[in-house]
Amino acid sequence: MKRTEIRSLLERTDYGTAVNVKGWVRTKRSSKNVAFIALNDGSTIKNVQIVVEMNEENDKLLERIHTGAALSIDGVLTESMGSGQSVEVQSKSIEILGEANPDEYPLQPKKHSLEFLREKAHLRFRTNTFSAIARIRHAMIFAVHNFFNDRNFYNIHTPIITGSDAEGAGEMFQVTTMNLENLPKKEDGSIDFEKDFFGKAANLTVSGQLEGELAALAMSNIYTFGPTFRAENSNTSRHLAEFWMIEPEMAFYDLNDNMDLAEDLLKYVIQYALDHCREDLEFLSKRQQDEEKTKKEDERSMELIKKLNFVLAEPFVRLTYTEAIDVLMNSKLNKKKKFQYIIEGWGADLQSEHERYLVEKHFKRPVILTDYPASIKAFYMKQNEDGKTVRAMDILFPQIGEIVGGSQREESYNKLLIKIKELDIPMESMWWYLETRKFGSVPHSGFGLGFERLILFLTGMSNIRDVIPFPRTPLNLEF
RNA sequence: UCCCUAGUAGCUCAGUUGGUUAGAGCGGCGGACUGUUAAUCCGUAGGUCGUAGGUUCAAGUCCUACCUGGGGAGCCA
Numbered sequence: 001m002k003r004t005e006i007r008s009l010l011e012r013t014d015y016g017t018a019v020n021v022k023g024w025v026r027t028k029r030s031s032k033n034v035a036f037i038a039l040n041d042g043s044t045i046k047n048v049q050i051v052v053e054m055n056e057e058n059d060k061l062l063e064r065i066h067t068g069a070a071l072s073i074d075g076v077l078t079e080s081m082g083s084g085q086s087v088e089v090q091s092k093s094i095e096i097l098g099e100a101n102p103d104e105y106p107l108q109p110k111k112h113s114l115e116f117l118r119e120k121a122h123l124r125f126r127t128n129t130f131s132a133i134a135r136i137r138h139a140m141i142f143a144v145h146n147f148f149n150d151r152n153f154y155n156i157h158t159p160i161i162t163g164s165d166a167e168g169a170g171e172m173f174q175v176t177t178m179n180l181e182n183l184p185k186k187e188d189g190s191i192d193f194e195k196d197f198f199g200k201a202a203n204l205t206v207s208g209q210l211e212g213e214l215a216a217l218a219m220s221n222i223y224t225f226g227p228t229f230r231a232e233n234s235n236t237s238r239h240l241a242e243f244w245m246i247e248p249e250m251a252f253y254d255l256n257d258n259m260d261l262a263e264d265l266l267k268y269v270i271q272y273a274l275d276h277c278r279e280d281l282e283f284l285s286k287r288q289q290d291e292e293k294t295k296k297e298d299e300r301s302m303e304l305i306k307k308l309n310f311v312l313a314e315p316f317v318r319l320t321y322t323e324a325i326d327v328l329m330n331s332k333l334n335k336k337k338k339f340q341y342i343i344e345g346w347g348a349d350l351q352s353e354h355e356r357y358l359v360e361k362h363f364k365r366p367v368i369l370t371d372y373p374a375s376i377k378a379f380y381m382k383q384n385e386d387g388k389t390v391r392a393m394d395i396l397f398p399q400i401g402e403i404v405g406g407s408q409r410e411e412s413y414n415k416l417l418i419k420i421k422e423l424d425i426p427m428e429s430m431w432w433y434l435e436t437r438k439f440g441s442v443p444h445s446g447f448g449l450g451f452e453r454l455i456l457f458l459t460g461m462s463n464i465r466d467v468i469p470f471p472r473t474p475l476n477l478e479f
Numbered sequence: 480u481c482c483c484u485a486g487u488a489g490c491u492c493a494g495u496u497g498g499u500u501a502g503a504g505c506g507g508c509g510g511a512c513u514g515u516u517a518a519u520c521c522g523u524a525g526g527u528c529g530u531a532g533g534u535u536c537a538a539g540u541c542c543u544a545c546c547u548g549g550g551g552a553g554c555c556a
Contacts, residue, residue, distance in 0.1 A: 029515050036515050049516080067506095084516045108490065108506045109517050115548060116490070170555065207556090232554050233480055245556060340552085352552075405556060450556030463549090475547090 001074055007043035010087055015079050021048055021089055022072045022097070024126060027109040028065055030054070035062055039071060042131050045283050049080065049088040061094050067109055068100030068126070114466055121470060121479040129287060132280035133459050133467055136273060140455060143272035144225060144246055147265055153221040153248060158208030160227060163200055164429045171231040172203035173241075204229035208247050209446060210380075210433050213409060216249035216444055217436045223248040225451075233474050237463040238401065240452060242472040249446035255382075255391045255408040258445035259368055262395055262404050263316050265449065266366075270308050273458050281305055281458075288460040301399070304460045316395065317363045320371040322346065327362060328354055349376045352401055359396045367396045379419045381407040382443075393447070400457050406447020413437035 001020040004012075009021060023041035030036075033054055038047040050073055052058050065071065075089040082088070106120050107127065117124040124130040148155065161175050177197040178184065184195040193201045208224040215222045228245045248261065273281065285304035292300045302310065319327075328334055328343045328350075341351045350369075359367050371389045374381070381390035395404035410416045416437055420430060427434075455467040465471040470479050 027517065029513095029518060031513055031515075031518090032511090034514060036518090038516075047516095051514080081514055082516070083514095102507060103489080106489070110490070110505055111517080112490065118548090228556075230555075234554060235480085236552080236554095237550085239555070243556070400556095402556065448556055453556060 003072075005043040006039070006041045006046065006048045009048055009077070009089075010044065010046055010085075012077060012087065013079075015077055017077045018074065018092075019077050019089060020072065020074050021050070023048075023070070025065060025067055025069045025071060025100075027067060028062070030062055037065065037071070039073070040126075040131075042125070045128055045132050045135075045279050046085075049082070049085050050075065050091050050094075051078070051088055052091045052094065058091075058094070061096065064096055064099055065094075066100055066102040066105065068102075068105040068107060069096060070098040070100075071095065072097055114461075114463065118465055118471075119478075125469070128283060130466075130469075132283050133455065133461065134469065135280050136277045136284075136459060137455055137467070139273060139276050140269055140451070140458065141225075143269045143276075144265075144451075146272070147268045148221075148223045148248065151221065153223050154215070154219050156208075156212060156215045156219075156222045156224050158205065158211040158215075158224045158226060158247075160205055161198075161202050162205045163198060163202055164210065170206050172206055173229050173231045175202040175204060206230055207245070207448065209249065209448065212247050212249040212446060213433070213444065214436060216251045216446070217440070217442065220251045221248070222250075235474060237465070238453065238456075240464055240468065240471055240473060243464075243468070244451035246449040246451060247446060249444065251442050251444045253408075253445040254443055255370060255393060255445060258406055258408060258447060259316075259318060259370070259393055262393075262406065262447050262449070263368070266395070266404075266454075267312055269454065270312055270458065274305070274308055274312075281308075284459050284461075301460060307460075308458070311366060311397075314365055316366040316368050318368045318370065321350075321369055321373065321389065322371065324350070324354075324358060324369055327358065331357060331362070333357060347373050347375070355396045355401055356398075360398050366398070369394050369396065377407070379423050379425065380409050380416070382410045383415055383419075391445075397453075397457055399462075400453050402450075403453045403457065404447050404449050406445065408443065408445040411437060411441045411443050413441065 001018065003020050003022050006021060006023060009019065021039060021041070023039040026038040026040050026047050028035065028037050035052040035054060035058070037050040037052065039050050040047045052062065072095040073089060073091050074093045075091040078088050078090045080086055080088040107123055112127070117127060117130065125134060145155065178195065184192040186192045193199070196202070206228060208226055208228075212222060212224050224247045226244065227242060229242055231241065232239070250257065250261065253261070281304060288301060288304055301307065325343060325346055325348070329345070333339050334343050339351075339353055341353065343354065359365070370391070370393045371384060372392045373388060374383060374390045377390050377392045381392050383390055391408035393404075393406050394402050397403045410419070413434065416434060420427065420434070452464050452467050456462070456464055459467060461467050465473065
């Protein structure tokens with residue numbers, strides 16, 4: 001008999017039909033006359049209830065069925081007599097596809113801590129929380145591609161291995177085929193990268209932006225959606241060594257166009273989640289509320305779905321760095337020296353506590369900060385006429401902080417060249433980037449959206465290690 | 480990398496100012512009972528208290544170092 005996915009099975013009403021379901025046991029409750037098995041196949045957060053009449057044959061089978069076992073069940077679709085579900089399957093025959101020894105299987109039909117499940121990353125897909133996150137993650141990948149495709153953006157695959165070490169976005173992982181036990185050396189004792197696979201030093205990409213710009217300066221609107229690697233020793237709930245980033249790059253866009261696009265994108269994918277991931281979001285919402293029960297009322301998060309709708313309802317607040325400094329300088333927290341880092345004046349780099357104040361306390365909405373001091377931003381950002389700020393924009397979200405970072409790019413060959421020299425960026429790795437400013441240079445803009453940070457926001461999870469199946473962080477490469 | 484904090488049964492945790500044989504709930508196992516819903520009830524097994532040193536008559540409890548987790552900070556997405 002052909003297998004029916006639980007997701008579609010639960011929507012059927014053709015009672016009396018013979019069906020086959022396959023999946024993994026979540027719980028088993030047995031008694032003298034009847035046993036109930038909650039079966040899940042990952043197609044939906046809901047389980048299907050299998051009803052097993054007790055007889056000699058089934059008694060023996062049920063002894064071997066525990067949480068985690070894989071079953072194939074032939075049975076009859078039935079209207080449920082119980083109150084927890086409308087449909088169930090009356091079992092006719094059970095095949096045990098794979099047993100799960102209860103002495104060894106670590107997942108129990110109870111709440112496990114996220115920390116514990118992180119150590120069981122190979123099995124955590126089998127929990128409601130992690131399967132819900134995986135389904136939402138999928139939906140968001142799909143939504144991102146949809147959004148750009150609808151707007152005639154072309155998806156570009158930028159390289160994962162790069163010869164450029166000047167992207168400036170962070171420490172890089174080195175890539176080599178050389179024998180690390182016996183590295184080829186030059187006469188002066190330095191490592192001879194000419195003997196390496198590419199004939200030069202290679203790294204994993206920290207951003208596809210520079211290559212994305214090349215494409216945008218021919219194709220107009222492009223985006224990348226790929227893995228990104230940062231070898232920073234970051235130990236926080238918001239950083240990964242390997243993460244996924246969406247980087248659109250648009251010719252003829254100024255900073256305002258850029259902000260409009262970023263805000264549209266975020267609102268589009270949030271709406272998509274509300275439209276397509278309702279059950280998973282409702283589950284995660286309940287999970288979060290249970291988790292925060294012990295917290296004081298004013299420290300609890302806004303209910304998840306309410307929060308998502310709230311972000312959709314209003315335009316993001318847009319203000320310049322200079323205006324933000326004013327707000328912070330005039331804030332009670334700054335005047336009463338309640339910030340750990342007191343804002344002394346213009347030019348200060350904003351700390352997490354300041355960003356959180358702006359987003360969570362002052363404006364109580366997502367905030368887009370623009371026109372930062374040039375000294376605290378990357379070399380490729382367009383310089384303003386004032387000579388001290390650049391056309392940068394950061395989108396700040398509650399709890400998450402910076403979810404998007406972007407800018408209008410410097411299109412002037414001379415200005416860019418001067419900047420590169422100032423910062424001692426090696427010309428031999430930047431010549432191709434500079435040539436785009438030499439030949440048909442135009443105003444253009446782009447940004448990077450951290451995919452996992454987006455998923456954090458959407459799921460209400462608090463640790464980024466729980467929104468990617470196999471997190472890579474310092475000293476963690478088990479799975 | 481820095482600051483704070485935690486590590487006790489398979490899981491979640493309690494263990495009082497250092498003082499006899501280290502406890503609970505859940506899970507497992509055995510049984511009872513019931514169209515059950517993380518079922519319920521009764522019984523039962525299970526721990527060299529993260530590791531290594533040290534202080535003390537006596538250490539799960541105090542001290543030091545290390546390992547691992549968590550929270551915060553920096554780097555950023």
